[in-house]
Amino acid sequence: MRKKMLSLLLVAAAVIMVVAPQVSSTAQAQDQRTLKLWHYESPTGAMGKAWDAAIAKFEETHPDVKVEFESRGFEEIRQTAPMILNSDEAPDVMEYNKGNATAGFLSQQGLLTDLTDVAVERGWDQILSPSLQTTSRYENGIMGSGPWYGVTNYGEYVMVYYNQDMFAANGVEVPTTLDEFEAAMQTFVDAGITPLAVGATEYPAQQIFYELVLSQADRDWVNAYQLYQGDVDFHDAAFTFGAEKMADWVSKGYISEDATGLPAEDMGVSFENGDFPMMISGSWWYGRFMEEITSFEWSTFLFPGNALNAGSGGNIWIVPTNAKNKDLAYDFIDITLSPEIQSILGNEGGIPINADLEQIEDPKIQELIANFNTIIADDGIAFYPDWPAPGYYDVLVSGVQELIAGTMSPDEMLDFIADPYFEYRDSLDLG
Template sequence: MKKLLALLLSMGLVLTACGGGRQDTGKSSGGQAADKPKELTVWLSDSETKLREAMQSSVDAFHESQNEVKVKVEYMDDEALKTKIKVAGAGGQMPDVFNYWSGEQFNSMVRAGVIADISDEILRDQAFIDHFSAGALDAGKVDGKLYSIAAGSSNVMFYYNKKIFAENDIAVPATWGELISAVGKLQDAGVTPIAVGAKDRWPLLFYFAYLSNRIGGTEPFMHAVTNEGDFTDPSFVEAGEKLRELAKAGAFGDGFLGMASAQSDAAFQTGKAAMILMGDWSIGTYADAGIDLGYFPFPAVENGKGDASLMHGGFGGIYAVSASADQDAATKFLKFIMTPEQRKNYVIAVGSPSSVKVNLEDSDINPIVADYLSNVGSIASGYFPYFDQAIDARRAEQILNAVVSIVAGAPDIAAELAKIK
């Protein structure tokens, strides 16, 4: 009992006695069937305009297809969603449907009992599951039961402005040394080399995660996840040193610690920065910005043990149903937005790979996005997970704070990483 209480407290998910459930019985106070449709509250982290527009198109199509279920969607940025989910769980007021990230933090919500097991509703529908790519639905399983549906696979990639690179005689960097050299050339030319939203912390964590994986491979992090090791492993310390090296080289420009992710996106899209390291959920937005867009994987680190073809990401962007939701209504909505037709529209608008198999032939899709989608499968040989989602919430907060401290000039990198426990 003490262990369960500690788990709930760590996620901020201690539930009220009543559960605050949103389940609609479909009956009026007099016991008669109500005429009004069932209502679903949906929270999504699609904060970018294109993401919202694509999802709202699916919501509108869902409303047009039936009149039994009404969906009310609230869009917010990533950090706001994480915070609201913790508060909602603690108050027993979870949304009926929401998107999140796979990993330990989601799994802890499953163990806390606030996420619905949707195995029966989804896995018995063979026609529906046949639409998914191999392994996609497995990403949503915890202890063999299905608790979420992965919307797609995500890849964290460097995007760059080809025009700026050409004007400064810069080749696409394949190694860390070449990236540092490119930063120096851009600095000399008066161009901000890399836009990063350090204020939100997670964009900085991308660099630390990639560097540690390129240096030490996947084993040190997986040992940290299971507490067989910790973040004082030499590969993490060296990753911190190289991240500081990048910051001290002026890679991120002035005032980057106060820059939000949306601001870094804007800097890249307007040609004020030459590169940005970001998930491919943003490629559609970048492709429509009017810049000559290119992309390349995170460079290899000289003498590193890691596989330079591994990508940060994997199946993610999961959709889940709360335990208090009307299960029939919620899964009806999920199945609709995950049909090939709706996912095709999403891919065309956003550009991010889908977990549902879609046919993009003869589609009105941005040529840059089409090129990316046709090549990304051959770029990545496999994936390693998002660090702040694969570990527990306490350590996730600590590692996010640590990377900010490192680039801000903390005197002892190893000591900062030792705080993650």
């Protein structure tokens, strides 16, 4: 009996020795926290490289935390955000588009964490200038004031990218007025070259339309349209000019009708390949072009003659209401705003808002930042055309596509985009 009892004890001890490490390992795994992070920046772009550096810095400063990063497409996040953020699958921190129609709308739905106290405690309100805070703060879904529902950490604006080699070969000078711009495009058309690379299945074409509208607008016009601080007439001089001028550009061959079937990516690649002398789009392409364009010299200029340009603080980091590790999300946002990461952003072709500018030496990047600072100094930021209402992005894409295709007249197109705007605006309690 004694031997039998001893054998049982030895077996039990062996079982404990085998099981004990497994239990400890399981407990350790359960103790490890995870930061779930989504963004849609290209890995070769300035923001993508900066956020990769921020992730590495976060892992260095949080050795017991696992970072679970997922790259999600811009369109995917734009279309599925309300559903994802309303589920248990919401990430802890996510890049999201700013504006009334996107972040403002989600804030109204209770899907975003109010970051106001965190912004003050961590000094984000001191890093971001008042103009850059516009897209981080929303009151009843309208940007510009109220609680912080997101944090931007870079600037962006729309400009004209141009192929310097093609300009030189065709004797074209950089234009400074709209008339000179049209004369330059006509020179290319006369040489059998379509001047503008355009993608109309996504944002680029509507931003060209908006730049043309802004050429006839002022700050009061922008505030009325974007912030609902005044009356809006879609058949006023600015809107009419933009629609008629864009149709005119198509008829003259400045924009190809084939643009109706091209996405933004194809537009950018066609410019990279030297197929077009110009492309009107945002600063988010800048870093990528610095790395990928090797067969010709290129540069940029602001939309000729405009005092106002599409642009803003960059897309924002949001923390979903359903996020499981909000404190980790705040730490990550902090890191992206640090001078170390901001300087990386700048050196890779982005527009930093908190960089050590002495660390940025590339003349191209200095030019990029200087143009943005010029816009900011002249109160020239006019946001983006799709911001005023939820779903308005798709309305503008469709309307501008029809305008380019010639299946809608300028008046018909303006009526088409007016109705959804007023339907949403009239639904708001504007006091």
